[in-house]
Amino acid sequence: MKPAALWRIGLVIGLVALLEVLCLAGVIDKLTMQPPHVMAMDIWRMLASGSLNAAIAKTLGNAAIAFLLAMAIGVAAAIAIHRVKAVREALDPLFATYYAIPIFAFYPLLIILFGLGDAPEIFIGTALGVVGVIVNTLNGLDRVPRVLMKTARIARFSTLETAWRITLPYASPYILSGAKLAVAYSLIGIIGAEFIMSSSGMGYEISFAYNNFDNATMYPLIVLVLVVAGTFNAALGRWEKALMARRGLV
Amino acid sequence: MTASSVRSLRNGAVLILVLLAIWQGLYWMVGDVALRSPLQTVMFTAKLLGSDSFWPHLAETATAFGVALALSVVLGLAIGFALGTNRFANDVFEPMLVTAYSIPKITLYPILLLMFGLGISAKIAFGTIHGVIPIALFTISAVRNIRPVLVKTGRVMGLRPFEMVTRVLLPAAMPEIFAGLRIGFSLTLIGTLLGEMFASQRGLGFLLMNAIGLHNIDVIMALTFLLTLFAGAASILLLHMNRRLQSPA
């Protein structure tokens, strides 16, 4: 394993060890955080008992739906925007602005529109994730060298063939970059929405546990979310790196 | 005025008109029960800005945001430069930063509250962790994308390390750093706002949370409008500064 990776693992272990020591020594009090080994036990207990499985399934399931929607809409929108230069130029300054809009503020309005089911929070998760996908896909589409497009024309590829055989494969690492963001933002959207106004799901459970000083439930849930997000991110990142490495771009 | 800036003004104007049209259209479809029209929102915003009780909230948010932004920028740039110039440190820490970027930081919110208590420091912390990571990541990329020939030129001219950073690395990396600053600005803003929503009795985030709970659509629309305007103006301003730095001609 590369030395950098070893260092990284060492640092993480060191950090966890430090937390353990600080908690046991009482420097970090029990109400704030319990020692990592207790957290680990709580996680195990929570998963084994299955008491929160429904909430976990709901949140992760909705996040997955939001992710897929964000990817589908995002890539399609990016392809469309990329063709019309004027639209692209007009929208460019606004992509960064989009992140500042408190979209979850529309949650109650969405409930009125869609009812009390899962749709409002899926909407929010999708809406948050779609911009990251659009920006990154546009970036990838930008980078397709014109000479490849000319090659496609000479080989008489149809529009669909060109998109499928040349454009999308070339832009794929960048699309994966957008996918990483979509994973994060769909989770943020779902969990954030559940914080605010839901009565079920992991966000709700975390908020409930916090208000009841129930660290034994809160921390395992938080760690679980982080682990899921981190795992998907790592997997997508590895795929992205492999694609880039094949092009000698890493 | 150059042809391209006339064109971008025209595009911007068209875009705003289209957005307003969509907004108005949605309002007609959905009605007062869930939305307000553009006109109503503007009028209510004016009323809000005129009321005395609004300004302390605005001041609270502005303070928290200002501090969080300053911290994000300084820390983000420092981390970005440190990792961008040192290959090994980069290999160790960048994956951790990338993972941190993708973590739904809202899940860390309860932990931050436990650590910082219910005051302004929790908001500042929350805002900062949202903004510092993209700024750092963009800066790392910017520094690593600096054309090597510019660095070689600096060395040939015998520049000392500090001079190299300020006179070559920073100007060369500016355009991409600015892209990170624009996103960092927005994310710090939303982070600060989120920080205010749950454990504060002051600030725009509190007002927003309150309005959501009370189903006060006027306030929700007005605050969202204000925030979007502010973020949009800042983003355009930064973009403008970026363009001037890239081609000062």
Added chain:
Amino acid sequence: MNMMTNLAQVSLRGVDKIFPPPAKAAEPIHALGPIDLELRRGEFFSVVGPSGCGKSTLLELIAGLSTASRGEVAFEGRPIAGQIPDGVGVVFQEDASFPWLSVADNIAFGLRRMKLGKGEREARIERALAMMGLGPFARSYPSQLSGGMRQRVCIARTLVTEPRLILLDEPFAALDQQTRLLMGDEVLNLWRKTGATIFLITHALDEATMLSDRIGIMSARPGRLIDIVETGWPRDRDSRIVQEERFGTITARLWGALREESIKAIGRPGGGGQP
């Protein structure tokens, strides 16, 4: 410490450059050497060689941008120990103009480390602008200029420090042929006006023959000097020298020596298209 003639401005003795292996269990890369070379003060010396033979590495050793693994590199009698010596200017193949500075400010940048009075500073900048025909463009930015003009900015930035040795690493590779020939004339003009020693790396044999007093021919990697050709041209030459009969003979001799080496170089992975 040996007795060097006071005409030798740069000397390389037994110089080798070895790069560490790119991956575990690979071989270290013996890029260059052993090389023995002396540059005479005020001469125009070119180096030609196949791709990957280490021409740029050689230039970087003389510039002080990298250190020799073995042997000694000395400039004006003093060994260069990884330090950029004073009085040496370098022009790279890629455009190294700073896009965020105007042409005049780019040139002024060259004077940063020198303690000059304001008057002398401005005079030198004016002279450099004039020498490279950049007067009307002093306030322009590199993005507004063509590739050839940007290279002139880089050359002007080097000239402004009045270097005694100018190193040029394929400075015209990115330009079209006609511009190259004209730039060649300009470099000869500069050479005569400044009296500096010029060390030029090029893969264009006609360019080397046209411009140089002596031409060093390098072998495929690890690059060694297989031959040094004296052209014997008069000092006041220009591009019209291509009409001379000896021009063809010299270029033929260069290719005769290089053809084998180039074939060797292309057969090697990574041996196509880099200097």
